Amino acid sequence: MSDQITDMDVFFNPKSIAIIGASDTFKFGYTMTKYLLESNFKTYPVNINKDVIFGHKMFKNINDIPDDIELVIVVVNNEHVLQIVKDSVKKGVKGIIIETAGFAETGIEKFVKIQEEIELIAKNSNVRIIGPNCVGVTNFNNKFTTTEIDFNQSIEGGTISIIAQSGVLGNIFVEWSASQKIGFSKTITLGNKVDVDEIDMLEYLEKDENTNVITLYLEGVKRGPKLIEILRKLTKPVLILKNGRSEIGSKAIKSHTGSIAGDDKIYDAIFKQYSGIYRVNNFYEMFDIAQVFATQPLPKGKNIAIITSSGSLGILACDEIERLGLKLAVLNESTIQEMKSISPNWTSLKNPVDLGPSLFMTFNKSLKAILNDENVDALLHIFAVPQKPLETFSIPITPHLKEMRNLSTKLNKPIITCVFGSRWVLEYFLKHSHKYKIPIMTQISHAIKTFRFMYDFSKSNKNMNTDIEI
Numbered sequence: 001m002s003d004q005i006t007d008m009d010v011f012f013n014p015k016s017i018a019i020i021g022a023s024d025t026f027k028f029g030y031t032m033t034k035y036l037l038e039s040n041f042k043t044y045p046v047n048i049n050k051d052v053i054f055g056h057k058m059f060k061n062i063n064d065i066p067d068d069i070e071l072v073i074v075v076v077n078n079e080h081v082l083q084i085v086k087d088s089v090k091k092g093v094k095g096i097i098i099e100t101a102g103f104a105e106t107g108i109e110k111f112v113k114i115q116e117e118i119e120l121i122a123k124n125s126n127v128r129i130i131g132p133n134c135v136g137v138t139n140f141n142n143k144f145t146t147t148e149i150d151f152n153q154s155i156e157g158g159t160i161s162i163i164a165q166s167g168v169l170g171n172i173f174v175e176w177s178a179s180q181k182i183g184f185s186k187t188i189t190l191g192n193k194v195d196v197d198e199i200d201m202l203e204y205l206e207k208d209e210n211t212n213v214i215t216l217y218l219e220g221v222k223r224g225p226k227l228i229e230i231l232r233k234l235t236k237p238v239l240i241l242k243n244g245r246s247e248i249g250s251k252a253i254k255s256h257t258g259s260i261a262g263d264d265k266i267y268d269a270i271f272k273q274y275s276g277i278y279r280v281n282n283f284y285e286m287f288d289i290a291q292v293f294a295t296q297p298l299p300k301g302k303n304i305a306i307i308t309s310s311g312s313l314g315i316l317a318c319d320e321i322e323r324l325g326l327k328l329a330v331l332n333e334s335t336i337q338e339m340k341s342i343s344p345n346w347t348s349l350k351n352p353v354d355l356g357p358s359l360f361m362t363f364n365k366s367l368k369a370i371l372n373d374e375n376v377d378a379l380l381h382i383f384a385v386p387q388k389p390l391e392t393f394s395i396p397i398t399p400h401l402k403e404m405r406n407l408s409t410k411l412n413k414p415i416i417t418c419v420f421g422s423r424w425v426l427e428y429f430l431k432h433s434h435k436y437k438i439p440i441m442t443q444i445s446h447a448i449k450t451f452r453f454m455y456d457f458s459k460s461n462k463n464m465n466t467d468i469e470i
Helices: 030-038 078-091 109-123 169-179 198-207 224-233 247-257 264-273 283-295 311-323 333-340 356-371 387-392 398-411 423-436 444-458
Strands: 016-020 042-046 071-074 095-098 128-130 137-139 157-164 184-189 213-218 238-242 277-279 303-308 378-383 415-419
Touching (some): 016 030, 071 078, 169 184, 213 283, 224 264, 311 444, 387 423
Parallel strands (some): 016 071, 157 184
Antiparallel strands (some): 137 184
């Protein structure tokens, strides 16, 4: 692994691109090739077997291209990749993304050796290489991608960046997050990591002004001590999903990206030791939590208020609050009296505040009273209204979302909405929530864990020392 500090920006803002193995037949790389050739990025297709694709002249070799090339994307058969890397180095490129699979992860000696040779080339040249066995990167700010994402569809950008080893997940992340109105800044898939690894990307994203939250899906680490060093220095919140907790999972990693998983207990100890580094259990939890970090202010304390139309769900949230060491906010008597003046006499106005069926008539004024209470540091809004009345009476949700946004911004207090009900009810929120930057979840446990992580981050101290090694 080269210790030379090289700008990762070539992977996200390339001035010129060559796609080696570009094709207009429907196979891996087709969508990416078509998109880049039709985009404003200066893109040159290279394929020894074709003369023209999508109306663009093909080149037989990268060194036939008359212009300088900054970034090469490789989507050819694994047998030809080594020669293409050599040709690209000769051309003087700055970066190579090898999307082709079939190297060390196969366990076949021939392909293990080819990967080792590519690793040596990266070490002994100024070229930085991502892959092999990945789908590369996406930059949502300038709409550059080496994946199968279609930017012609409506995809919201954001300030969350994801680093992952796994290739296909790079596409799935984006599709799922777009459906949930969760906005990304950059997505990076690293594959077998012959050169560029999660440490290079953590360093890059720490300095990236378009990234506020970093999420990391980790299978194995080659540079353990360096990872500890960078985790200590990071000032942005980092959510880590580390797989291979079980022996079976650890063995599966080896055949997936050729990585050694390492002892999970050691990773766990490291993640717990550093403030601002949080381990999550699954992707839904990771992106739910990331979305709140990206859109909400940090809480000033541990006191959580709950506003709901379901007493039962409010009680479940109380259990989670206690379990995670947070506190149920004790509302001022003046706050309770203010809500009492606008609520039916059967509502329960002590925290958790259960407005029941009066929710739509009393929500905004109750919300204002609760958030203005100095004893409240954060608010969980649990929405549990059936589809039928919402649909029958065409009840708008935007006034609620708008008021939540206004008060959250004005009072500098985070709000999370948990939606219970059918998919229709969730979509009813998601249609408008991104406009007002109100995070929507379906899991109370994710919401309370988020408040815990955000509280810890608000109190975080990045100067802790460690004796742990991996």
